[in-house]
Amino acid sequence: MKKNPKMSVIIAAAGSGARMGGLSKPFLMLGRRTVLSYSLETFASLPETREIIVAVNPRDMRAAERHLARVRGRYKISHIVEGGKLRRESVANGLAKTAQDADLIAVHDAARPFASKDLVRRVIAAALKHGAAIPAVPVKDTLKRVSAGRVLETVHREELWHVQTPQIFRAALLRKAYQKYRGATPVTDDAQLVERLRANIVIVESDDGNIKLTTPADMLHARLILRRRLRG
Amino acid sequence: MKKNPKMSVIIAAAGSGARMGGLSKPFLMLGRRTVLSYSLETFASLPETREIIVAVNPRDMRAAERHLARVRGRYKISHIVEGGKLRRESVANGLAKTAQDADLIAVHDAARPFASKDLVRRVIAAALKHGAAIPAVPVKDTLKRVSAGRVLETVHREELWHVQTPQIFRAALLRKAYQKYRGATPVTDDAQLVERLRANIVIVESDDGNIKLTTPADMLHARLILRRRLRG
Numbered sequence: 001m002k003k004n005p006k007m008s009v010i011i012a013a014a015g016s017g018a019r020m021g022g023l024s025k026p027f028l029m030l031g032r033r034t035v036l037s038y039s040l041e042t043f044a045s046l047p048e049t050r051e052i053i054v055a056v057n058p059r060d061m062r063a064a065e066r067h068l069a070r071v072r073g074r075y076k077i078s079h080i081v082e083g084g085k086l087r088r089e090s091v092a093n094g095l096a097k098t099a100q101d102a103d104l105i106a107v108h109d110a111a112r113p114f115a116s117k118d119l120v121r122r123v124i125a126a127a128l129k130h131g132a133a134i135p136a137v138p139v140k141d142t143l144k145r146v147s148a149g150r151v152l153e154t155v156h157r158e159e160l161w162h163v164q165t166p167q168i169f170r171a172a173l174l175r176k177a178y179q180k181y182r183g184a185t186p187v188t189d190d191a192q193l194v195e196r197l198r199a200n201i202v203i204v205e206s207d208d209g210n211i212k213l214t215t216p217a218d219m220l221h222a223r224l225i226l227r228r229r230l231r232g
Numbered sequence: 233m234k235k236n237p238k239m240s241v242i243i244a245a246a247g248s249g250a251r252m253g254g255l256s257k258p259f260l261m262l263g264r265r266t267v268l269s270y271s272l273e274t275f276a277s278l279p280e281t282r283e284i285i286v287a288v289n290p291r292d293m294r295a296a297e298r299h300l301a302r303v304r305g306r307y308k309i310s311h312i313v314e315g316g317k318l319r320r321e322s323v324a325n326g327l328a329k330t331a332q333d334a335d336l337i338a339v340h341d342a343a344r345p346f347a348s349k350d351l352v353r354r355v356i357a358a359a360l361k362h363g364a365a366i367p368a369v370p371v372k373d374t375l376k377r378v379s380a381g382r383v384l385e386t387v388h389r390e391e392l393w394h395v396q397t398p399q400i401f402r403a404a405l406l407r408k409a410y411q412k413y414r415g416a417t418p419v420t421d422d423a424q425l426v427e428r429l430r431a432n433i434v435i436v437e438s439d440d441g442n443i444k445l446t447t448p449a450d451m452l453h454a455r456l457i458l459r460r461r462l463r464g
Contacts, residue, residue: 141444143395144395144435152391154419154424155392159379160376161378162374163376189374195386201382
């Protein structure tokens with residue numbers, strides 16, 4: 001395991017096109033700050049983080065530059081890049097800007113403001129050791145496979161995990177995966193491209209607090225989590 | 233489709249043995265009422281409901297009888313039965329008490345207080361038409377199949393749905409499924425037993441509001457949902 005590893009962080013803040021109340025999710029207010037600022041703060045506070053690259057929706061570009069102008073130094077932001085329609089296009093654009101001497105590259109969704117510092121540290125440690133690591137929680141619900149509105153079967157959930165971000169990879173591994181497979185069939189996370197290289201990817205057990213903000217109800221839930229944190 | 237169908241409702245309120253703060257979940261307060269009372273009210277308000285059978289944890293039996301004594305009539309409660317260690321034992325004990333002339337039997341988790349009347353109505357209609365119906369929401373997260381802490385593959389989630397309750401069945405169908413398969417390998421919901429009969433089970437699209445209260449964080453989330461409802 002390398003001492004003092006250098007990590008470049010790509011924060012995917014381009015959203016999915018679905019907006020909540022006219023604003024892209026990363027720039028919505030959560031407490032007194034934007035959703036995006038929570039991830040920026042968490043990553044910037046880690047000594048491993050050498051730079052943060054933020055990929056934003058082209059329509060948010062000006063607002064993002066204005067919003068981030070004063071905090072670029074504090075948050076170690078090296079680049080603000082335009083995201084693409086697909087999440088992986090945003091990540092690819094960010095990847096092109098990462099420092100050549102990075103040991104690790106982390107990819108994180110801006111819509112997950114509550115990834116804890118402890119979680120990120122554990123994912124970093126596992127990525128250094130195994131090459132690729134992703135946070136996840138076990139599936140607890142009953143899942144069914146359904147076709148045309150009819151149940152086909154109950155899915156064995158024992159081996160199924162809900163995957164989250166940040167996903168962290170040795171830099172060479174993620175670059176190779178994107179080079180080879182970025183044009184391939186749809187993917188929903190970065191690990192999926194790395195899986196195609198048949199590389200080892202380990203799971204780091206996360207918690208339900210690392211929620212993804214998708215709906216307005218999620219924003220309410222997030223505000224509740226925040227209030228509880230502020231209280232103690 | 234039968235006119236004026238008679239439905240018996242089994243509410244599984246025995247919990248999983250995991251308790252929150254010393255009390256079984258169904259008897260925790262949510263607003264000014266118990267968690268259980270929300271389901272009781274929803275089902276009792278439907279003309280299809282002829283009776284409600286509540287299966288409680290044996291250790292809660294006395295508290296349940298005391299708590300429900302005054303509302304048995306209002307909530308159409310015909311029996312309070314002891315639940316078993318396994319959920320299906322609770323349902324089987326309830327099933328034994330259902331009225332012989334029931335057309336439909338609904339099984340619902342007390343830990344889902346926010347199943348809406350509209351949802352229950354739609355599940356009833358689908359069960360009358362197809363024999364068995366369950367509410368569900370599509371899986372949105374990325375899921376991985378994991379073994380010994382390592383990712384095996386990304387799961388195709390297009391056909392996967394998170395299953396909820398109430399699950400509603402033609403009475404004869406559910407009785408047959410329990411008669412034949414209740415001793416079989418572990419199951420996580422009632423539909424799974426009915427699947428073994430190769431019977432048709434249809435999905436009724438539900439919503440994220442029909443949450444299951446599992447952790448203390450879920451209770452907070454539930455209180456938030458409740459506050460929003462009371463406001464608007």
